[in-house]
Amino acid sequence: MQDTTADHPCRTNSPWNRGKLIGPKPPLKAEEIWSIRVRLQVAHRIRDLALFNLALDSKLRSCDLVALRVDDVALNGRVRSRATVMQRKTGQPVQFEITEQTREAVGRWLEKKDLHKGEPLFPSRINRARPMTTRQYARLLASWLRAIGLDPLAYGTHSLRRTKAAMIYRRTGNLRAVQLLLCHTKIESTVRYLGIVVDDALLIAEQVEI
Structure with a gap:
């Protein structure tokens, strides 16, 4: 079955916000991350x-995350500490780290599913040769959020892309x-x-004495 535009939000054939609540989706907090884990x-x-x-x-967009193949993150059955993938939206490569706890989790998944080079890292349950869709990923995220008492409508897959980046900046x-x-072109x-505001900049400036 052909993929639809709704399954690939990085495509721009139709308005991305049709029928959706718009506005920036907040990142998760540390305690929320651990609650889900x-x-x-x-x-x-x-x-x-x-x-x-x-x-x-990875801080990847959802379309790039679900498109990952086993060999993007693993070599000879071992999960890499760093990976590089080509972004669909920009056509530019982006590198990301894979921390120890993530390597362990991905390694267990590879072993359980017996996944090999060239196969989708997160295959569809209907067709193992195809990756899960971004729609399925979004539904999973919604279930994780509901499980810890958060409103899924207030968050989105970009919340996970933004989470670690926001923590690093803070x-x-x-x-x-x-x-x-x-992998932003412009600062x-x-x-x-x-969502950096003047108060953030002033707080950093106040910590520097000359």
């Missing part, structure tokens, strides 16, 4: 934990680093994406 671990939802952790680490104030990690895009 614990629930997925307790429920032994191996795929979902691997997907959630990798979404946070801890370091290094906007250029975040720009590189998100202004990163400023808007993170």
Whole structure:
């Protein structure tokens, strides 16, 4: 069956916000991240934990995340500590880190599903040769959010893309680093994406004495 535009939000054939609540989707907080992780671990939802952790680490758009292949993140059965993929929206490569807990989660998923080079990392349950759709990913995210008492309508897949980037900025104030990690061409895009306001800039300035 042919994929639809709705399954690929990186395509621009129709308005992305048709029928949706618009506005920036907030990142998750540290306690919310751990609440979701614990629930997925307790429920032994191996795929979902691997997907959630990798979404946070990679900071990829949903269309790039679900399109990942086994060999994008693993070599000879071992999950890499860094990976590079080509972005669909920009056509530019982006590199991301894969932390230890994410490597462990992805490794368990590869073993459980017996996935090999060239196969989708997160295959569709209907057809193993095809990746899950962004719509399915969004539904999974909504279920994770509801499980910890959050309103899924207030968040979106971009919340996970934004989460680690926002934390890095808050801890370091290094906007250029975040720009590189998100693969933004212009620093202004990163400023808007993170929702940085004058108060943030002043707080950083106040910590520097000359």
